[in-house]
Amino acid sequence: MTTHPAPEGLDAHLVVERGSFRLDVTLTAAPGDVVALLGPNGAGKTTALRALAGLAPLTDGRLRLDGTDLARTPPESRPVGVVFQDYLLFPHLTALDNVAFGPRCRGAGRSEARTRAAAWLERMGLAEYTGAKPKRLSGGQAQRVALARALATDPRLLLLDEPLAALDARTRLEVRAQLRRHLADFEAVAVLVTHDPLDAMVLADRLVVVEHGRVVQEGAPADIARHPRTEYIAQLVGLNLYRGRADGHTVRLDAGPEVSTTENLSGPAFVAFPPGAVTLYRDRPTGSSARNLWRCEVAGLESHGDQIRVELTGDLSLAADLTAVAVAELGLHPGSAVWAAVKATQTHAYPA
Template identity: 65%
Template sequence: MADSPVTLLDARLVVRRGEFRLDIGLRIEPGETVALLGPNGAGKTTALRALAGLAPLQDGHLVLDGRDISELPPEERPIGVVFQDYLLFPHLSARDNVAFGPRRHGMDRRSAHAVADRWLERVGLAEHGRRKPRNLSGGQAQRVALARALAVDPVLLLLDEPLAALDARTRLETRGELRRHLAAHPGATLLVTHDPLDALVLADRLVIVEEGRVVQEGDAATITARPRTDYVARLVGLNLYRGRGDGHSVAIADGLALTSTDTVEGDAFVAFPPSAVALHPHRPEGSPRNTWAAVLADVQRHGDNLRVRLDGPISVAADITPAAAAQLHLEPGRELWVAVKAAETRAYRA
């Protein structure tokens, strides 16, 4: 790999697919893992295919390690890809799967097998080199696919939902192993996922995509503390509203303003977790700030608690204990009072 510039990947990807248009910018530094996160249909896989050379750019640019690769065919791009279903060659052993890339790049059979053996050892599969993919577990197949992608010393590593095909237990174990391998990768890594836990655990930075556009990006702490769309708010488990800030108050609906300890002026977001919401059968005494009447719409189990959704001037989610639910006699259509402490409410510029 050549001496890396400060930005290893510098891309603007513009791809049209029928009525859908992807237009996003991506910059990744050496050794950095960026997660491209978004709902189904947001354009994540389209972006990955454009980077890999499997979908042509209609506009934009694609510079990797200081070199424009936008016109290069997939096989000539210094990129390794781990697809969602791994796509291992079923007729080849694990060893030959990993050796395939080095062989394709001109390495002789013996040297390619030596590279494959080293990578299989690094991913903990040194004793499984002769097995065919059908004789590997899901977690083992994922590690072979990762070894195959890394065996060509890629400048850019692309991971397309790399843990989606695994069961919950294997996913937990493999996530930790994958994090270790990504930390050791000197190149750039792009992780495409719809799973927020994968993104938060594996990535240094998150890029949120909705409807073909980047709607928010930053580190996990920034994203989780200050969501900017309903999708991101649901992702991190916050109630989010947009309104007009005037000091410590944000007007978010006709007749309803929320008070925060934060100060904000003009277009603003206000957010708070469901755990910050208290429910009362009657209007709280003393008329504390951030209270309003609401109607119970839905109740669902949420871990050890209950997630309650209420309609009113705004729709809000609240987490309460089963004991509290019993005291409130919850049933759809029941009228309740909602209270949210100002100290647990975050307000920030839109």
Template identity: 80%
Template sequence: MTAPSPGTGSPAAGPAGPDSPGLDAHLVVERGAFRLDVRLTAAPGEVLALLGPNGSGKTTALRALAGLTPLTGGRVRLDGASLEDAPPEERPVGVVFQDYLLFPHLTALDNVAFGPRCQGVPRARARALAAGWLDRMGLADRAGAKPRRLSGGQAQRVALARALATEPRLLLLDEPLAALDARTRLEVRAALRRHLADFDAVAVLVTHDPLDAMVLADRVVVVEGGRAVQDGTPADIARHPRTDYVARLVGLNLYQGRAEGRTVRLDGGAAVTADGDLTGPAFVAFPPAAVTVHRERPTASSARNLWRCEVAGLEAQGDRIRLDLTGELPLAADLTAEAAAELRLHPGAAVWATVKAAQVRAYPA
């Protein structure tokens, strides 16, 4: 590993088998009442994101891959080699920690050269390699600067260069953009995407930011409560959420029930008409912007879905108003501020909510 230690579901659709290239891991870690049990696979050149709320086990999984947290059970295989018994410094793994953990007494150049030097590369050669990496990161003019003289974005790129300088077969990134302000995050995210596109080994990104996962990853594994609850491409995750957590992240109303043709009868008793036929256990989802709100029961609406609701709350979100509705079907609705004012909406107001069937997606549970 090239970075200093901070102190010493369903299987993914990737490679499998003891001799397969890439990552094949089953991570079991027990810490008090918490248990992590996640299977991860990824092919060389693939960026895998672990997405989940705080406390879900994402960072524990990353530390287990790095060898910083011991496994209770399971395995870690990389390019066919078993790593679970290898100490961190002997694993072909590079890590970019959330706080970067650059050596404060070393220049940017020497921070990047540290990993190759630990591998036995002569000093002059290691510094030449480091200079090349800093140049690739657009930091050639900052080679002599120490970490305290670097901006957050520059420090992140030095940490990435340090992790890549040893040519790792597994790159681990722990919330790599979390410490940056919004403007810097946008710039560094774009640069990180370019560098990851050129990386020919496996990269695993841990994040709670859905935008980071959607922009940077080829595949996303959603982790909740120590388990993988969903696994797919970013587009599939966004279009077909399978838990309330994911639905909130991507901004959809999500329900579960049983489909009978175009009608899905929900576990709570309500029914939703969707676009397309389906039979059996199903999810239904639609965006808050698809909801039309009326103060009186509409008589001329062509919408197939109609529910009597009550306004539980209103929240301004930019130029829109987010309504929290309860009643026959609890849901979120987005209205313009003008529409909310015209409807004289307030907590406790009785309303009718409609959604066209064409705007409702149903898919197997």
């Protein structure tokens, strides 16, 4: 009789019912994969993470890790490491003893646990902070101590709950790069929960987008960025997104107007273009080569990085990114009547 080795990695169908909310999400990942869970507030990301950790019991479904059923395994007995958003370091313990806590809980002796902890802190570039308590650590240092504590138990599943959310912008940039290196070396499965698209795009191999407790789209970061399938995802990756029906190089939008595209499609379709592809005019342009032209009204303006994001309503609701100089030259303000133009070559249409 031939025996087959148990499949490695994560195989989970998480069904959790809490009051009127129902989470129903399938997650699979091979060792070495980093999966990011994305979604708006209340979508169920944290509930999914808690279910994986054993902190939220499954109502139904399955949870297997490296072929072992974990659905009824208590949290402390699961080969799972967790990095919480606020790190949850023990304030009375040094960095060394915080990291040693995990191995001690898994049965390691004090000396062995501290030796392992010291090695992890050195890998994190924190060898000189072994005796420091959390109040003496910066946000970035505390994050790395929390990561070292999670990894010191040699977990087969690493869960990261908004691991960079508590950091300021400058520290976040540095720690994100460090975290990417550590995750690249991690040989088991990592699941990252984040609301930040940049964290997800940089850190994860695959994105799973959850809305209202269900997966609405999953795939490689580049594919999702290029082919968003919901308004939330489009906003996340910074695109104007519409749904309609394609007939050749034209997509008749559900919202009303037509959009000319370079793709030749037939049937239900999405069409998207970045806010930076939109050109605004105060008067109807006569010399523009843009195939798409809509009469709009400025609904609002706000800073967006080094540009101004102009929200428009009218023939089509859309966003346009302009420089501050362009906004001033056009004299834009809420209520301004404008013409919005987009070249067909700057749109992207794909089957719905």
